Amino acid sequence: MPVDLRLYAIIDPEHAGGRSLPDLARLVAEGGATLVQLRDKVSDTRAMVETARAVKAALAPFGVPLLVNDRVDVALAAGADGVHIGQTDMAAEDARRLLGRNAIIGLSINTVALAEAAPIALLDYVGIGGVYATMSKQQKKAPIGVEGLRHIVEVFRRRKAGFPGCAIAGITAANAGATIAAGAAGVSVISALALAPDPAAAARALRAAVDQALAARR
Amino acid sequence: MPVDLRLYAIIDPEHAGGRSLPDLARLVAEGGATLVQLRDKVSDTRAMVETARAVKAALAPFGVPLLVNDRVDVALAAGADGVHIGQTDMAAEDARRLLGRNAIIGLSINTVALAEAAPIALLDYVGIGGVYATMSKQQKKAPIGVEGLRHIVEVFRRRKAGFPGCAIAGITAANAGATIAAGAAGVSVISALALAPDPAAAARALRAAVDQALAARR
Numbered sequence: 001m002p003v004d005l006r007l008y009a010i011i012d013p014e015h016a017g018g019r020s021l022p023d024l025a026r027l028v029a030e031g032g033a034t035l036v037q038l039r040d041k042v043s044d045t046r047a048m049v050e051t052a053r054a055v056k057a058a059l060a061p062f063g064v065p066l067l068v069n070d071r072v073d074v075a076l077a078a079g080a081d082g083v084h085i086g087q088t089d090m091a092a093e094d095a096r097r098l099l100g101r102n103a104i105i106g107l108s109i110n111t112v113a114l115a116e117a118a119p120i121a122l123l124d125y126v127g128i129g130g131v132y133a134t135m136s137k138q139q140k141k142a143p144i145g146v147e148g149l150r151h152i153v154e155v156f157r158r159r160k161a162g163f164p165g166c167a168i169a170g171i172t173a174a175n176a177g178a179t180i181a182a183g184a185a186g187v188s189v190i191s192a193l194a195l196a197p198d199p200a201a202a203a204r205a206l207r208a209a210v211d212q213a214l215a216a217r218r
Numbered sequence: 219m220p221v222d223l224r225l226y227a228i229i230d231p232e233h234a235g236g237r238s239l240p241d242l243a244r245l246v247a248e249g250g251a252t253l254v255q256l257r258d259k260v261s262d263t264r265a266m267v268e269t270a271r272a273v274k275a276a277l278a279p280f281g282v283p284l285l286v287n288d289r290v291d292v293a294l295a296a297g298a299d300g301v302h303i304g305q306t307d308m309a310a311e312d313a314r315r316l317l318g319r320n321a322i323i324g325l326s327i328n329t330v331a332l333a334e335a336a337p338i339a340l341l342d343y344v345g346i347g348g349v350y351a352t353m354s355k356q357q358k359k360a361p362i363g364v365e366g367l368r369h370i371v372e373v374f375r376r377r378k379a380g381f382p383g384c385a386i387a388g389i390t391a392a393n394a395g396a397t398i399a400a401g402a403a404g405v406s407v408i409s410a411l412a413l414a415p416d417p418a419a420a421a422r423a424l425r426a427a428v429d430q431a432l433a434a435r436r
Binding site: 044045047070072073076077088089090091 | 288
Protein backbone atom coordinates (compact mmCIF):
# COMPACT_ATOMS: atom_id res chain seq x y z
CA MET A 1 0.00 0.00 0.00
CA PRO A 2 1.27 3.53 -0.72
CA VAL A 3 2.25 5.05 2.58
CA ASP A 4 2.75 8.68 3.55
CA LEU A 5 5.92 8.81 5.64
CA ARG A 6 6.26 12.59 5.93
CA LEU A 7 5.75 12.64 9.68
CA TYR A 8 5.77 9.18 11.21
CA ALA A 9 5.14 9.36 14.96
CA ILE A 10 6.13 6.44 17.16
CA ILE A 11 4.23 6.25 20.43
CA ASP A 12 5.64 4.17 23.24
CA PRO A 13 4.39 3.80 26.83
CA GLU A 14 7.99 4.08 28.06
CA HIS A 15 8.40 7.46 26.34
CA ALA A 16 4.98 9.06 26.58
CA GLY A 17 5.75 12.00 28.83
CA GLY A 18 2.95 11.01 31.18
CA ARG A 19 0.23 11.19 28.52
CA SER A 20 -2.08 8.34 27.56
CA LEU A 21 -1.17 6.88 24.19
CA PRO A 22 -4.57 7.63 22.58
CA ASP A 23 -4.25 11.27 23.72
CA LEU A 24 -0.73 11.46 22.34
CA ALA A 25 -1.86 9.92 19.04
CA ARG A 26 -4.67 12.45 18.72
CA LEU A 27 -2.33 15.37 19.45
CA VAL A 28 0.29 14.37 16.90
CA ALA A 29 -2.39 13.68 14.29
CA GLU A 30 -3.82 17.15 14.94
CA GLY A 31 -0.33 18.51 14.32
CA GLY A 32 0.05 16.75 10.99
CA ALA A 33 1.43 13.26 11.64
CA THR A 34 0.82 11.13 8.55
CA LEU A 35 1.47 7.72 10.13
CA VAL A 36 1.58 6.43 13.71
CA GLN A 37 3.33 3.39 15.14
CA LEU A 38 2.54 1.83 18.50
CA ARG A 39 5.72 0.44 20.00
CA ASP A 40 5.26 -1.36 23.31
CA LYS A 41 7.99 -3.60 24.68
CA VAL A 42 6.58 -3.85 28.20
CA SER A 43 2.83 -4.50 28.34
CA ASP A 44 0.95 -7.78 28.44
CA THR A 45 -0.66 -8.82 25.18
CA ARG A 46 -4.19 -8.05 26.35
CA ALA A 47 -3.23 -4.50 27.32
CA MET A 48 -1.40 -4.04 24.02
CA VAL A 49 -4.50 -5.01 22.07
CA GLU A 50 -6.67 -2.68 24.13
CA THR A 51 -4.23 0.20 23.67
CA ALA A 52 -3.95 -0.45 19.94
CA ARG A 53 -7.74 -0.36 19.61
CA ALA A 54 -7.96 2.91 21.54
CA VAL A 55 -5.17 4.49 19.48
CA LYS A 56 -6.78 3.28 16.25
CA ALA A 57 -10.07 4.88 17.35
CA ALA A 58 -8.26 8.13 18.24
CA LEU A 59 -6.66 8.26 14.77
CA ALA A 60 -9.78 7.34 12.80
CA PRO A 61 -11.14 10.92 12.49
CA PHE A 62 -7.81 11.97 10.96
CA GLY A 63 -7.53 9.08 8.51
CA VAL A 64 -4.04 8.41 9.85
CA PRO A 65 -3.01 4.73 9.65
CA LEU A 66 -1.74 2.84 12.70
CA LEU A 67 1.09 0.33 12.56
CA VAL A 68 2.15 -1.94 15.43
CA ASN A 69 5.81 -2.55 16.16
CA ASP A 70 6.76 -6.23 15.85
CA ARG A 71 3.48 -7.77 17.01
CA VAL A 72 1.44 -9.13 14.11
CA ASP A 73 -0.99 -10.70 16.61
CA VAL A 74 -1.75 -7.31 18.17
CA ALA A 75 -2.12 -5.70 14.73
CA LEU A 76 -4.56 -8.39 13.62
CA ALA A 77 -6.59 -8.37 16.82
CA ALA A 78 -6.90 -4.58 16.94
CA GLY A 79 -7.52 -4.08 13.23
CA ALA A 80 -4.40 -1.94 12.83
CA ASP A 81 -3.20 -1.07 9.33
CA GLY A 82 0.03 -3.01 9.48
CA VAL A 83 3.29 -3.57 11.29
CA HIS A 84 6.80 -2.27 11.53
CA ILE A 85 9.33 -5.07 11.89
CA GLY A 86 12.95 -5.03 12.95
CA GLN A 87 15.62 -7.45 11.83
CA THR A 88 14.93 -9.82 14.75
CA ASP A 89 11.14 -9.57 14.52
CA MET A 90 8.96 -11.82 12.40
CA ALA A 91 10.32 -12.37 8.89
CA ALA A 92 8.68 -10.14 6.27
CA GLU A 93 7.37 -13.13 4.32
CA ASP A 94 5.57 -14.47 7.38
CA ALA A 95 4.19 -11.04 8.30
CA ARG A 96 2.92 -10.47 4.75
CA ARG A 97 1.33 -13.92 4.63
CA LEU A 98 -0.49 -13.34 7.94
CA LEU A 99 -1.51 -9.72 7.32
CA GLY A 100 -2.43 -9.91 3.64
CA ARG A 101 -1.51 -7.73 0.68
CA ASN A 102 -3.40 -4.65 1.85
CA ALA A 103 -1.47 -4.26 5.09
CA ILE A 104 1.37 -1.76 5.43
CA ILE A 105 4.67 -3.45 6.33
CA GLY A 106 7.88 -1.59 7.05
CA LEU A 107 11.34 -2.89 7.93
CA SER A 108 14.26 -1.35 9.85
CA ILE A 109 17.49 -0.97 7.87
CA ASN A 110 20.80 0.34 9.20
CA THR A 111 23.41 -0.87 6.72
CA VAL A 112 23.93 -0.92 2.97
CA ALA A 113 24.15 -4.73 3.14
CA LEU A 114 20.70 -4.94 4.76
CA ALA A 115 19.40 -2.49 2.15
CA GLU A 116 20.70 -4.74 -0.63
CA ALA A 117 19.10 -7.79 1.04
CA ALA A 118 15.76 -6.23 1.99
CA PRO A 119 12.76 -8.08 0.49
CA ILE A 120 11.24 -4.95 -1.06
CA ALA A 121 8.56 -6.86 -2.94
CA LEU A 122 7.10 -7.70 0.51
CA LEU A 123 7.52 -4.21 1.97
CA ASP A 124 5.84 -0.84 1.71
CA TYR A 125 8.66 1.22 3.20
CA VAL A 126 11.86 1.03 5.18
CA GLY A 127 12.92 2.88 8.32
CA ILE A 128 16.54 3.95 7.92
CA GLY A 129 18.79 4.69 10.85
CA GLY A 130 19.62 5.51 13.58
CA VAL A 131 20.57 8.64 11.72
CA TYR A 132 21.40 10.73 14.76
CA ALA A 133 21.94 9.85 18.43
CA THR A 134 18.70 9.26 20.34
CA MET A 135 17.54 8.88 23.91
CA SER A 136 14.46 6.83 23.03
CA LYS A 137 16.12 3.53 22.28
CA GLN A 138 19.32 1.93 23.39
CA GLN A 139 21.59 2.28 20.38
CA LYS A 140 23.96 -0.64 19.98
CA LYS A 141 25.54 0.84 16.87
CA ALA A 142 26.91 4.30 16.13
CA PRO A 143 24.49 6.60 14.30
CA ILE A 144 24.86 6.32 10.52
CA GLY A 145 24.56 10.08 10.02
CA VAL A 146 23.11 11.86 7.01
CA GLU A 147 25.82 10.38 4.76
CA GLY A 148 24.94 6.84 5.88
CA LEU A 149 21.29 7.61 5.22
CA ARG A 150 22.15 8.89 1.74
CA HIS A 151 24.08 5.70 0.85
CA ILE A 152 21.18 3.50 1.95
CA VAL A 153 18.59 5.64 0.16
CA GLU A 154 20.66 5.29 -3.01
CA VAL A 155 20.54 1.49 -2.76
CA PHE A 156 16.75 1.55 -2.61
CA ARG A 157 16.55 4.16 -5.41
CA ARG A 158 18.61 1.82 -7.60
CA ARG A 159 16.59 -1.26 -6.62
CA LYS A 160 13.12 0.25 -7.04
CA ALA A 161 12.35 3.81 -8.11
CA GLY A 162 10.11 5.59 -5.65
CA PHE A 163 10.42 3.00 -2.87
CA PRO A 164 10.16 5.14 0.26
CA GLY A 165 12.49 5.29 3.23
CA CYS A 166 11.96 7.14 6.46
CA ALA A 167 14.79 8.64 8.51
CA ILE A 168 14.77 7.60 12.17
CA ALA A 169 16.49 8.52 15.44
CA GLY A 170 17.33 11.85 16.98
CA ILE A 171 15.30 13.85 14.48
CA THR A 172 14.10 17.35 15.36
CA ALA A 173 12.64 20.27 13.44
CA ALA A 174 16.21 21.59 13.18
CA ASN A 175 17.76 18.55 11.49
CA ALA A 176 14.75 16.99 9.70
CA GLY A 177 15.40 18.97 6.51
CA ALA A 178 18.88 17.48 6.10
CA THR A 179 17.44 13.95 6.12
CA ILE A 180 14.88 14.88 3.46
CA ALA A 181 17.62 16.52 1.38
CA ALA A 182 19.53 13.21 1.66
CA GLY A 183 16.58 11.43 0.07
CA ALA A 184 14.31 10.36 2.92
CA ALA A 185 10.57 10.47 2.20
CA GLY A 186 9.87 11.51 5.76
CA VAL A 187 10.99 11.38 9.36
CA SER A 188 10.15 9.02 12.19
CA VAL A 189 10.04 10.63 15.61
CA ILE A 190 9.48 9.64 19.23
CA SER A 191 10.88 12.03 21.81
CA ALA A 192 10.61 15.22 19.75
CA LEU A 193 6.84 14.77 19.85
CA ALA A 194 6.07 12.74 22.96
CA LEU A 195 8.28 14.71 25.32
CA ALA A 196 7.37 18.13 23.90
CA PRO A 197 5.27 20.37 26.18
CA ASP A 198 2.83 20.71 23.26
CA PRO A 199 3.03 17.61 21.01
CA ALA A 200 0.61 19.07 18.45
CA ALA A 201 2.74 22.19 18.05
CA ALA A 202 5.89 20.08 17.88
CA ALA A 203 4.28 17.97 15.16
CA ARG A 204 3.32 21.10 13.21
CA ALA A 205 6.91 22.39 13.37
CA LEU A 206 8.36 19.05 12.27
CA ARG A 207 5.82 18.62 9.52
CA ALA A 208 6.57 22.15 8.25
CA ALA A 209 10.31 21.41 8.21
CA VAL A 210 9.71 18.21 6.25
CA ASP A 211 7.30 19.82 3.80
CA GLN A 212 9.69 22.71 3.18
CA ALA A 213 12.60 20.34 2.50
CA LEU A 214 10.45 18.18 0.22
CA ALA A 215 9.39 21.28 -1.75
CA ALA A 216 13.04 22.38 -2.03
CA ARG A 217 13.98 18.94 -3.41
CA ARG A 218 11.52 19.03 -6.30
CA MET B 219 -10.97 -29.54 18.93
CA PRO B 220 -10.84 -32.52 21.29
CA VAL B 221 -7.52 -32.41 23.07
CA ASP B 222 -5.63 -35.12 24.94
CA LEU B 223 -4.33 -33.54 28.14
CA ARG B 224 -2.99 -36.68 29.84
CA LEU B 225 0.62 -35.53 29.74
CA TYR B 226 0.99 -31.92 28.68
CA ALA B 227 4.66 -30.92 28.50
CA ILE B 228 5.61 -27.25 28.61
CA ILE B 229 8.98 -26.49 27.09
CA ASP B 230 10.66 -23.22 27.94
CA PRO B 231 14.15 -21.99 26.99
CA GLU B 232 14.62 -20.71 30.55
CA HIS B 233 13.94 -24.19 31.98
CA ALA B 234 15.39 -26.54 29.40
CA GLY B 235 18.21 -28.12 31.40
CA GLY B 236 20.71 -27.24 28.65
CA ARG B 237 18.85 -29.16 25.94
CA SER B 238 17.58 -27.69 22.68
CA LEU B 239 13.80 -27.34 22.68
CA PRO B 240 13.28 -29.58 19.63
CA ASP B 241 15.37 -32.29 21.33
CA LEU B 242 13.39 -31.90 24.53
CA ALA B 243 10.10 -32.05 22.61
CA ARG B 244 11.17 -35.26 20.87
CA LEU B 245 12.25 -36.87 24.15
CA VAL B 246 9.00 -36.11 25.99
CA ALA B 247 6.95 -37.25 22.99
CA GLU B 248 8.92 -40.52 22.96
CA GLY B 249 8.02 -40.91 26.62
CA GLY B 250 4.31 -40.40 26.02
CA ALA B 251 3.55 -36.68 26.13
CA THR B 252 0.16 -36.08 24.51
CA LEU B 253 0.45 -32.30 24.05
CA VAL B 254 3.36 -29.84 24.03
CA GLN B 255 3.40 -26.12 24.72
CA LEU B 256 6.22 -23.78 23.77
CA ARG B 257 6.51 -21.04 26.36
CA ASP B 258 9.13 -18.40 25.60
CA LYS B 259 9.15 -15.12 27.47
CA VAL B 260 12.64 -14.05 26.42
CA SER B 261 13.37 -14.58 22.71
CA ASP B 262 12.85 -12.21 19.81
CA THR B 263 9.87 -12.94 17.60
CA ARG B 264 11.93 -14.29 14.73
CA ALA B 265 13.72 -16.77 16.99
CA MET B 266 10.40 -17.81 18.54
CA VAL B 267 8.96 -18.60 15.11
CA GLU B 268 12.05 -20.58 14.13
CA THR B 269 11.97 -22.54 17.39
CA ALA B 270 8.24 -23.21 17.06
CA ARG B 271 8.77 -24.56 13.53
CA ALA B 272 11.61 -26.81 14.68
CA VAL B 273 9.58 -28.12 17.64
CA LYS B 274 6.56 -28.70 15.40
CA ALA B 275 8.76 -30.72 13.03
CA ALA B 276 10.19 -32.71 15.96
CA LEU B 277 6.67 -33.57 17.16
CA ALA B 278 5.22 -34.41 13.73
CA PRO B 279 6.31 -38.10 13.71
CA PHE B 280 4.50 -38.58 17.03
CA GLY B 281 1.29 -36.80 16.01
CA VAL B 282 1.57 -34.67 19.15
CA PRO B 283 0.06 -31.17 18.76
CA LEU B 284 2.05 -28.04 19.58
CA LEU B 285 0.55 -25.02 21.30
CA VAL B 286 2.30 -21.66 21.75
CA ASN B 287 2.01 -19.74 24.99
CA ASP B 288 0.40 -16.32 24.51
CA ARG B 289 1.74 -15.54 21.03
CA VAL B 290 -0.95 -16.00 18.39
CA ASP B 291 1.42 -14.47 15.80
CA VAL B 292 4.05 -17.12 16.46
CA ALA B 293 1.43 -19.89 16.37
CA LEU B 294 0.09 -18.65 13.03
CA ALA B 295 3.51 -18.13 11.46
CA ALA B 296 4.85 -21.52 12.56
CA GLY B 297 1.69 -23.49 11.80
CA ALA B 298 1.28 -24.57 15.41
CA ASP B 299 -1.96 -26.24 16.49
CA GLY B 300 -3.10 -23.48 18.82
CA VAL B 301 -2.29 -21.36 21.82
CA HIS B 302 -2.41 -21.35 25.57
CA ILE B 303 -3.47 -18.00 26.95
CA GLY B 304 -3.25 -16.56 30.43
CA GLN B 305 -5.61 -14.01 31.92
CA THR B 306 -3.45 -11.09 30.73
CA ASP B 307 -2.78 -12.54 27.27
CA MET B 308 -4.97 -11.95 24.24
CA ALA B 309 -8.69 -12.32 24.96
CA ALA B 310 -10.09 -15.74 23.99
CA GLU B 311 -12.53 -14.19 21.52
CA ASP B 312 -9.69 -12.46 19.65
CA ALA B 313 -7.50 -15.56 19.69
CA ARG B 314 -10.36 -17.72 18.37
CA ARG B 315 -11.17 -15.21 15.64
CA LEU B 316 -7.54 -15.08 14.49
CA LEU B 317 -6.80 -18.80 14.78
CA GLY B 318 -10.07 -20.25 13.50
CA ARG B 319 -12.35 -22.93 14.84
CA ASN B 320 -9.92 -25.82 14.30
CA ALA B 321 -7.21 -24.41 16.56
CA ILE B 322 -6.76 -25.65 20.13
CA ILE B 323 -7.15 -22.84 22.66
CA GLY B 324 -6.61 -23.25 26.39
CA LEU B 325 -6.92 -20.74 29.21
CA SER B 326 -5.30 -20.55 32.66
CA ILE B 327 -7.70 -20.61 35.60
CA ASN B 328 -6.78 -20.30 39.27
CA THR B 329 -10.01 -19.34 41.02
CA VAL B 330 -13.63 -20.48 41.14
CA ALA B 331 -14.66 -16.98 39.98
CA LEU B 332 -12.50 -17.25 36.86
CA ALA B 333 -13.88 -20.74 36.28
CA GLU B 334 -17.44 -19.35 36.41
CA ALA B 335 -16.48 -16.55 33.99
CA ALA B 336 -14.39 -18.59 31.53
CA PRO B 337 -15.72 -18.41 27.94
CA ILE B 338 -15.86 -22.18 27.51
CA ALA B 339 -17.62 -21.99 24.14
CA LEU B 340 -14.36 -20.45 22.83
CA LEU B 341 -12.03 -22.85 24.62
CA ASP B 342 -10.88 -26.45 24.23
CA TYR B 343 -9.49 -26.87 27.72
CA VAL B 344 -8.39 -25.03 30.83
CA GLY B 345 -5.15 -25.23 32.78
CA ILE B 346 -5.97 -25.22 36.49
CA GLY B 347 -3.50 -24.14 39.14
CA GLY B 348 -0.90 -23.67 40.42
CA VAL B 349 -1.89 -26.79 42.28
CA TYR B 350 1.40 -27.29 44.10
CA ALA B 351 4.43 -25.06 44.64
CA THR B 352 6.72 -24.83 41.61
CA MET B 353 10.16 -23.54 40.75
CA SER B 354 9.39 -23.00 37.06
CA LYS B 355 7.33 -19.85 37.36
CA GLN B 356 7.18 -17.09 39.87
CA GLN B 357 4.02 -17.79 41.82
CA LYS B 358 2.24 -14.65 42.93
CA LYS B 359 -0.54 -16.59 44.62
CA ALA B 360 -0.47 -19.48 47.05
CA PRO B 361 -0.95 -22.90 45.43
CA ILE B 362 -4.62 -23.90 45.31
CA GLY B 363 -3.88 -27.49 46.32
CA VAL B 364 -5.83 -30.56 45.33
CA GLU B 365 -8.94 -29.25 47.08
CA GLY B 366 -8.79 -25.99 45.12
CA LEU B 367 -8.38 -28.01 41.93
CA ARG B 368 -11.42 -30.13 42.86
CA HIS B 369 -13.62 -27.05 43.41
CA ILE B 370 -12.64 -25.58 40.04
CA VAL B 371 -13.11 -28.90 38.23
CA GLU B 372 -16.60 -29.08 39.71
CA VAL B 373 -17.48 -25.68 38.28
CA PHE B 374 -16.52 -26.83 34.79
CA ARG B 375 -18.27 -30.18 35.25
CA ARG B 376 -21.47 -28.31 36.11
CA ARG B 377 -21.07 -25.83 33.23
CA LYS B 378 -20.26 -28.37 30.50
CA ALA B 379 -19.99 -32.13 30.96
CA GLY B 380 -16.67 -33.48 29.75
CA PHE B 381 -14.96 -30.11 29.40
CA PRO B 382 -11.34 -30.95 30.22
CA GLY B 383 -9.05 -29.31 32.75
CA CYS B 384 -5.38 -29.93 33.23
CA ALA B 385 -3.62 -29.66 36.60
CA ILE B 386 -0.54 -27.48 36.56
CA ALA B 387 2.42 -26.59 38.80
CA GLY B 388 4.67 -28.72 40.93
CA ILE B 389 3.40 -32.00 39.52
CA THR B 390 5.52 -35.14 39.74
CA ALA B 391 4.96 -38.85 39.22
CA ALA B 392 4.34 -39.05 42.98
CA ASN B 393 1.52 -36.49 43.18
CA ALA B 394 0.02 -36.65 39.66
CA GLY B 395 -2.47 -39.35 40.64
CA ALA B 396 -4.05 -37.13 43.29
CA THR B 397 -4.81 -34.44 40.70
CA ILE B 398 -6.44 -36.99 38.41
CA ALA B 399 -8.46 -38.35 41.33
CA ALA B 400 -9.61 -34.77 41.95
CA GLY B 401 -10.99 -34.63 38.42
CA ALA B 402 -8.18 -33.34 36.20
CA ALA B 403 -8.02 -34.83 32.70
CA GLY B 404 -4.24 -34.67 32.78
CA VAL B 405 -1.19 -32.94 34.13
CA SER B 406 0.91 -30.10 32.78
CA VAL B 407 4.59 -30.34 33.59
CA ILE B 408 7.78 -28.34 33.06
CA SER B 409 10.61 -29.11 35.48
CA ALA B 410 9.71 -32.73 36.16
CA LEU B 411 10.47 -33.45 32.50
CA ALA B 412 12.91 -30.77 31.36
CA LEU B 413 15.23 -31.00 34.35
CA ALA B 414 15.14 -34.81 34.59
CA PRO B 415 18.39 -36.60 33.66
CA ASP B 416 16.30 -38.68 31.22
CA PRO B 417 13.23 -36.69 30.08
CA ALA B 418 11.80 -39.62 28.09
CA ALA B 419 11.93 -41.89 31.15
CA ALA B 420 10.46 -39.12 33.31
CA ALA B 421 7.65 -38.72 30.78
CA ARG B 422 6.99 -42.46 30.82
CA ALA B 423 6.77 -42.46 34.62
CA LEU B 424 4.42 -39.47 34.70
CA ARG B 425 2.26 -40.85 31.92
CA ALA B 426 2.01 -44.21 33.73
CA ALA B 427 0.94 -42.45 36.93
CA VAL B 428 -1.72 -40.49 35.05
CA ASP B 429 -3.00 -43.51 33.13
CA GLN B 430 -3.20 -45.56 36.33
CA ALA B 431 -5.16 -42.84 38.11
CA LEU B 432 -7.48 -42.40 35.14
CA ALA B 433 -8.14 -46.15 35.08
CA ALA B 434 -8.85 -46.15 38.83
CA ARG B 435 -11.37 -43.32 38.35
CA ARG B 436 -13.49 -45.21 35.81
